[in-house]
Each structure stands twice: as C-alpha cells, then as structure tokens.
Amino acid sequence: MLLLENVKKSYVEPNGQLLPILVIPRFELSDGEQMILVGRSGCGKTTMLHVISGISHADSGKIMIDGLDLRRLSEQGRDKLRAEKIGYVFQTFNLLPAFTALENVLLGMSFSGRGADRNRAVQLLERVGLSHRMTHKPKTMSVGEQQRVAVARALANRPRLLLADEPTANVDPANQQSIIDLIRQTCNEEKIALMMVTHSMEVAAQFDRVERLDEINKMSKVTT
Numbered sequence: 001m002l003l004l005e006n007v008k009k010s011y012v013e014p015n016g017q018l019l020p021i022l023v024i025p026r027f028e029l030s031d032g033e034q035m036i037l038v039g040r041s042g043c044g045k046t047t048m049l050h051v052i053s054g055i056s057h058a059d060s061g062k063i064m065i066d067g068l069d070l071r072r073l074s075e076q077g078r079d080k081l082r083a084e085k086i087g088y089v090f091q092t093f094n095l096l097p098a099f100t101a102l103e104n105v106l107l108g109m110s111f112s113g114r115g116a117d118r119n120r121a122v123q124l125l126e127r128v129g130l131s132h133r134m135t136h137k138p139k140t141m142s143v144g145e146q147q148r149v150a151v152a153r154a155l156a157n158r159p160r161l162l163l164a165d166e167p168t169a170n171v172d173p174a175n176q177q178s179i180i181d182l183i184r185q186t187c188n189e190e191k192i193a194l195m196m197v198t199h200s201m202e203v204a205a206q207f208d209r210v211e212r213l214d215e216i217n218k219m220s221k222v223t224t
C-alpha cells in the first residue's frame with residue numbers, strides 16, 4: 001500500500017543553510033496494516049507524514065501509494081490522490097472555522113469525488129461522542145472536541161491510508177481510548193492502512209508494529 005525508497009527531505013533555514021531531516025532508505029506499510037510511529041520531539045515524524053501525503057515534497061526518492069508513484073503525478077494528481085486515498089488527522093486539526101462540525105466532515109467528503117454521505121458523517125461524529133456538537137463551529141468547541149471532529153473528517157472518505165498525527169494529544173484518557181478504538185475498528189472494517197504518531201506509550205502498547213523514526217531514518221543517526 002505504501003512504499004518509500006531513498007526518500008530525502010531537508011528544509012532551508014533562514015540563513016540559507018540546508019537542514020536535513022529525513023533520509024529513509026526503505027519503509028513499507030501493507031494493505032490494512034496498522035502501525036505506530038514514535039520518536040523524540042522534532043525528529044521529523046510530521047515531516048514524514050507530510051511527504052507521504054504529498055503536502056510537502058520530498059527532495060528525492062520514490063513514494064508509492066496504492067500503486068501510484070507520487071513523483072509521476074502532477075500537483076492536481078497529487079491533490080486527487082490525497083482526496084481519494086488518504087485521510088489525515090492534523091496535529092493542529094485544520095478545521096474550517098466558518099463551518100460546523102458536521103459541515104467540516106461533509107466538506108472533507110465532497111472533495112473525494114464520491115460525494116458527501118450525510119449518514120456516515122453523522123454516524124462518525126456520534127461515534128466520537130459529538131452528537132451534541134454537530135452544529136457547533138470550531139471556535140465554540142473545546143480543543144479535544146475539535147480533535148475528535150478532525151478524526152471523523154479523516155475517516156469520512158473511506159481512505160486507503162490514514163495518517164494520524166497525535167490524534168489523542170488533547171483529549172482525556174476516556175476519550176483517548178474511544179478515539180483509538182474508533183480509528184482501529186474503522187481501519188479494520190474498511191481495510192484502511194494506518195500510520196499513527198503518538199507520544200503515548202499506553203497507546204503504542206496496543207499495537208503490534210511500533211517503529212521508532214530514528215531506526216527508519218538514517219539522518220537521525222547523524223544528528224543525535
């Protein structure tokens with residue numbers, strides 16, 4: 001489902017110097033496989049999710065998603081791939097402030113080409129415990145509630161790959177577990193591959209595959 005080969009990513013610092021972040025010789029995730037990515041703050045976990053999703057470009061290397069090579073796609077093609085095949089729970093949620101929780105989930109679906117499925121949107125919001133917040137806009141919701149809307153939105157399209165960047169960072173332990181259960185159960189039922197970043201050892205302990213970025217990433221062996 002996902003294959004990275006010789007992927008490199010650097011940022012340019014304000015002084016013009018290159019700041020290498022990722023050097024990944026090889027990384028694979030199978031269809032429907034669920035894994036956790038861990039690593040110290042600033043080691044490049046979000047950057048890795050961004051290059052996989054095409055939100056930012058790798059400097060070099062091959063990224064294959066569901067048989068498609070990101071390098072061979074136009075900007076439009078990458079947008080289409082992201083809308084159709086990838087669900088992304090952003091660390092910062094990225095909800096649209098002018099729209100309600102339900103509209104945020106429906107809008108996410110409408111970009112996928114499959115059209116918006118109101119029943120599914122409502123059902124997902126109910127499953128994250130937000131039946132009483134469907135018509136609230138993000139600024140009138142708590143941070144944890146916004147995070148749960150972001151999880152519902154990312155699952156709404158029935159993606160092939162779900163990238164989740166600390167999806168339980170801002171919720172209490174009871175909601176943390178219900179979000180993890182919802183994500184895992186939906187991914188199981190719909191054969192969605194899952195790559196989730198977490199700093200919670202409690203969450204990581206529930207998964208068979210837990211990878212440390214500094215073991216995947218040859219760069220971190222140079223910088224740490």
Ligand SMILES: Nc1ncnc2c1ncn2[C@@H]1O[C@H](COP(=O)(O)OP(=O)(O)OP(=O)(O)O)[C@@H](O)[C@H]1O
Pocket residue numbers: 011012013019021039040041042043044045046047048
């Ligand atoms: N757009 C950018 N320009 C320059 N440097 C960046 C940019 N985005 C991230 N960085 C730097 O790249 C490094 C990796 O950042 P990244 O957000 O991928 O880390 P992370 O492992 O997800 O961290 P955390 O666990 O704190 O979320 C950090 O040192 C960060 O400062």
